């Protein structure tokens with residue numbers, strides 16, 4: 001039987017999972033030789049995190065890491081998602097069974113995985129690589145789907161579409177504040193907080209970094225927007241996003257469990273790309289804004305609501321999506337390494353069963 005210490009070691013080996021602005025919205029409880037993963041959606045962006053689904057994607061990625069890491073310790077993870085139902089605080093309960101199966105080949109990439117927000121080279125991926133990426137959905141949930149494109153025009157449309165996030169974020173006072181609250185400006189601050197969006201991971205040039213420091217003041221941002229600055233930033237970012245070998249989306253059903261599965265699929269994709277020495281960038285803003293405005297558009301201007309709807313439909317058209325929800329868009333390509341990586345807090349284990 002697995003020991004509690006082994007479970008803690010598996011979790012520690014799995015902690016390098018993506019989360020919205022590196023929020024790491026999780027804690028752990030180990031008892032009766034099983035693991036429970038506890039969700040803290042309040043650590044995530046209150047407006048983007050529609051129905052806590054950003055949190056669930058992060059938890060899905062973490063669960064998939066645990067699934068993979070267990071094999072390195074000689075165990076097979078038996079995963080129950082929302083074992084007590086949704087919104088009970090427990091996103092996953094995992095039991096571990098001894099197995100003779102070899103270590104998962106994705107294990108070594110868990111620690112290497114990182115977000116890379118640079119423009120990538122336009123390298124053509126092999127058929128085998130693309131096939132491997134595409135089957136990631138079937139490996140987790142056959143009702144989910146991955147679509148990819150390498151067409152230049154499609155990538156340009158998608159780059160512009162997802163950059164609408166920056167227009168909305170920087171032209172809306174509340175969203176602007178939430179965005180700047182998440183930025184961590186220096187390495188020292190990051191080491192202390194061990195969360196947040198570290199400036200250097202944003203891959204900005206010196207002029208953009210300097211401008212960002214000014215734009216954190218809404219009074220300045222507001223004036224700058226009169227001269228179209230938010231749209232200019234979005235246009236520049238659109239070029240970076242399109243500079244990728246492939247861009248793709250993950251399509252899921254409209255349940256919370258599907259967003260956990262989306263996270264598991266995303267993590268598999270990411271680790272497979274890392275195994276192939278390819279870079280990966282997950283982009284979700286517009287997709288989450290869309291879900292939000294379709295449910296409750298309060299707080300968004302009529303112009304932004306129309307822009308978000310139009311943009312989401314453009315993404316749907318590129319990939320010919322007929323049903324389901326687009327959980328996120330990703331880009332893959334070759335670059336080298338990101339300039340900086342985000343720090344992760346050590347896992348917090350709640351000792352007592354409360």
Ligand SMILES: Cc1cc2nc3c(=O)[nH]c(=O)nc-3n(C[C@H](O)[C@H](O)[C@H](O)COP(=O)(O)O)c2cc1C
Nearest residue numbers: 018019020021022054057114115282283284285342
């Ligand atoms: C649900 C979710 C949404 C995300 N959305 C974005 C996004 O829209 N743009 C982006 O650049 N990164 C996005 N990320 C990536 C996170 O910012 C990143 O995982 C986090 O900062 C930690 O960095 P790491 O991936 O290098 O560990 C998202 C991650 C998750 C899990």
